[in-house]
Amino acid sequence: MRANSRFEHVQPIGLDVVAAAAGNDPDVLRLENLDTDVPPPPAAVEATTRSLAECSGNSWLPLTGLPELCQAVAADLRVRTGLDYDPVRQIAITSGGMSAFMPVLMSTTEPGDPVVLTDPTYAGLLQRVRLSGARPHLVPLRVIDGHWRLDREALAEVRSAAALLLMSPSMPSGVVFDRADWAVIAQVCERTGAYLIYDAAMERIVFDGHPRINPCRVDGLAERTIIVGSVSKEYRMIGWRIGWVAGPPDIMSRVMLATIYNTTVSGGFAQLGAAAALREPSGVAEAVAEYQARHDTVVAQLDGLPVVRAGGGWSCLVDAEALGLTATELSDRLLERGRVAATPMTAWGVSVAPRYVRLVFSNEPVKRLGELRSRFEAALP
Template sequence: MKTSSARLTGLGTTIFAEMSALALRTGAVNLGQGFPDTDGPAEVIEVAVDALRGGRNQYAPGTGVPELRHAIAAHQKRFYGVDVEPDTEVGVTTGATEAIASALLGLIDPGDEVIVLEPYYDSYVAVIQMAGGVRRPVTLRAPDFRLPIDELRAAVSPRTTAILLNSPHNPTGTVLRREELDAIAAVATEHDLVVISDEVYEHLTFDGLPHIPITTLPGMAERTLTISSGGKSFSFTGWKIGWATGPAALVQAMIGAKQFLTYTSGSPLQPAIAHALGADDAYFDTFRSQLQSQRDLLCDGLAELGFEVYVPEGTYFATTDIRSLGFDDGVEFCRTLPERAGVVAIPHQVFYDDVEAGRPLVRWAFCKRPEVIEEALNRLKVLAT
């Protein structure tokens, strides 16, 4: 009896499932998976409750309910000056992960090459493989994790059809600068490539750094599918409401695949995220400020314990080099850390084709309450003894 398809070869269980299971089994503080330990705004929850009680519990339109599509379009105009037609240039998905999967399934053919920045979110690799594509990684290396522009140019071949971009970048926390985005745009336009831009951390940038959507650059609006979600921006990761915006043809290709995956997405949750997207500037400023404070708490604490810390410019995550504490293999370190110290973290190594580039690096999540971060740091003191 056949028990698995060839397209799943080498994929295995996601590292997030493995480490979260370890956290549950050992009672460890989970600084591994990127989800907050507090809920988002209460008023947004009330909108969802009203929708549940008001009978909005059947299938929503496949592209999303009108109020959410219009709210997404208004958000893009408000923050980035991007004009989006809500009826044809917006598609709602079951989280950003489904948007990425549907986009790749709808836009690449077997044998097509997709350029990705590594370390990469592990879903990218899985979906490219399941779609029959070939990934071409471009490595962001410690200590600064900047884009190597010459390597980006060298990664293009006659089979390249797309660039899968992520900024702010998970797991490094890099926020791509305008000159880096200009280089990506130049490659995309020269070679007539589609850019699938994962921007779920768009509102999580620190120290005054702006998030610049690549679609705002000259020549990019017609070739960019921009992906985001309500989970990261409003702390509702379990709701799985995502979306993509872009040219009607690219959105339609994504929806063409999505319709045969989930068809539609969380009907009563969509009006709530529509409401959230209209939050005033104070919400986004406070959210960013609180996360920056949590970042500083974690990074300062890890540095005091002897880790070499690469302070992130955005996202939920900080990266450390564990060699300063006498370790050299992040996978082994993270698999034994729950028993040794009662803390869970994620090894970078599993997010690289270039395994050596990620071997000594470990990712820690700071989207947790300060007291939880402090407890984790207190437990980690055992490593320094």
């Protein structure tokens, strides 16, 4: 096979390997993948079913999204950001949030351009930067008083960047940026002329009263922020595979063209279901309360072990090296001895992430998570 430089530093995501090793054993605690058993909004299910029955949305057009969904996204963003997005010129519908990032990266970077991410960050973001031909510049997260914090000093040292690709709450750490974090981010964007590519997929899934700050409400960021959202996490609609990109009109003309050539069009049936989720009561607050209960159960079960609290999201991290193991060794031991499927973070960063194992609490109820301590004890040396 001929060499291809785009793949030189791209790493496998890892969670699929763990999932395959776990198989279908019902005894295994499934903490390796970002699935959820919390049901999607009933209105979304009903609208999707009705669309299938009526065969509405069964078309290639419009290539960048059905007007009904683009308008619903614009209305939702107006509440979150305080901005009025033109549904035609400033919003593109994508096949899930993740499929949006390659068109956005292709539209905002040249080969070799630095793109700032945190370490840890979602492997799907880090590896897409590498595949796009851009160059990741990783800024570490630090554990302070048992919580993740952005290393603002390290971020402030960034002198060159085409984009900052950030998420809050972030996968896999669950870090939530506060106003001081966003202020430093704004300063870096202004100094470097970078876009902020903001993954908003978990924006409302925050715990413990953390402030929920949309960057478009931070001075200096609205005019340079490209928002990527989806119905997968807040609305528990993973299988619909519907996301969107919203941003300034000039860059969105490129993003729309790249999106069309990337996926042509997102599924019309699913788009109509997503529009219903955005318009109708969605159960986000109830889902967040359930996720917080699960997160708190995990932390309580692992009291005394090096688990880091999440500020939000669907997962938290355990420091394998603090237990005298590599992340891969801990992952293997947890599955073989404790019947816990958990993904090592070897592809989710460079200096920080590889020492951690991720525990996803979104797909297991509190009762089952109450077994986590005994399962860890069975796995540890």
